[in-house]
Amino acid sequence: MAKRKARAEVDAQPEQRKALKPTAKEPEVENGTALVQGTTTRQRTKEKVLILATRGITFRHRHLLLDLVQLLPHCKKDAKMDTKSDRAVVNEVADIKGCNNVLFFEARKHQDLYLWIAKSPDGPSVKFLVLNVHTLAELKLSGNHLKGSRPVLSFHQAFDSKPHLRLLKEMLTHVFATPKRHQRSKPFFDHVLAFSVADNRIWIRNYQVVTVLDKKKPLPEQSSLVEVGPRCCLNPIKIFAGSFGGPVLYDNPEFVSPNTARALAKRAKAGKYRNKVTAQEQRRDHLQQHPIPLNEFANVFR
Structure with a gap:
């Protein structure tokens, strides 16, 4: 009888029964990664990077691409593209692969x-000109770190001095920062990706963190950095508001295209040859205007 009375009291209070139902939790934010928790599902919004190139890249450019694939465990690699003009196709490929960041290597004139x-x-x-490319195969440095480990991103203080550098810092962070708890990454840090600004260019270096152990305990004061590679230099050309186009937000006034640089070098060589030919003609005219006088004793011993 006591059990029947208790059940009748609970049935008579529907408001209290609703209050006992579990409520949905608010989404958590973890290092820029939104965690949406429900009753049965758990979703994560992560940064994913698509890496692809056009046809015509050299072996060194291809090795640089493969080195970046090893550095970024959250990336997806796609086949080479035949088109170099219609870059909007890259957005379609990124949509198919489920990526929200793109690293697109475009080769010109081999x-x-x-x-x-x-x-x-x-x-x-952003469009960059890649210079001073050195891959892992040709550097042969003594450093080494575990494949798939998360990097520590180090930015030069000059990135906070100008608006376009602040934008570049944010975009580089989205591309090179491995998301936390990614299924292909290791849950610790053992290398540093350094981004420096010098001569209005971005210099990229990769270092291994070498720790000294004392009785199986690390000594942070005696830690050092050893370069691993790869290394390259990025010269920014233009920043667009859209993806692969749109209004120009920044235009580098100091940028000189490789074609113009090669034309100036050829022009300098042509000027050197022209000066040589001009000097020979002037010497010939001088000898004609000032002939050497004949010596009357020149044929005495013949």
């Missing part, structure tokens, strides 16, 4: 390499 860093599909995007 010697020049351009790099596009874009947020797909709405932008912004």
Whole structure:
């Protein structure tokens, strides 16, 4: 009888029974990663990077691309593209792969390499000229770190001095920062990606963190950095509001295209040859105007 009375009291209070139901939790934010928790599902919004190139890249450019694939466990690699003009196709490929960041290597004349860093599909995007490329295969440095480990991003203080550098810092962070608890990454840090600004260019270096152990305990004061590679230099050309196009937000006034640089070098060599020919003609005219006088004793001993 006591059990029947208790059940009748609970049935008579529907408001109290509703209050006992579990409420949905608010989404958590973890290092820029939104965690949406429900009753049965758990979703994460992560940064994913698509890496692809056009046809015509050299072996060194291809090795640089493969080195970046090893550094970024949260990236997806796609086949080479035949088109170099319609870059909007890259946004479609990124949508198919489920990526919101794009690293697009564009080769020109089998010697020049351009790099596009874009947020797909709405932008912004940046076009760089890649210089001073050194891959892991040719550097042969003594440093080494575990594949798939998360990097510590180190930015030069000059990135906070100008608006376009602050934008570049944010985009580089989205691309090179491995999301926390990614299924392909290791849950610790053992290398540093350093981004420096010098001569209006961005210099990228990769270092291994070497720790000294004392009775199986690390000594942070005696830690050091050893370069691993790869290394390269990015010369920014333009920043666009959209993905691979749109209004120009920044235009580098000091940029000189590789074609113009090669034309100036050829012109300098042509000027050197022209000066040599002119000097020979002047010497010939001088000898004609000032002939050497004949010596009357020149044929005495013949």
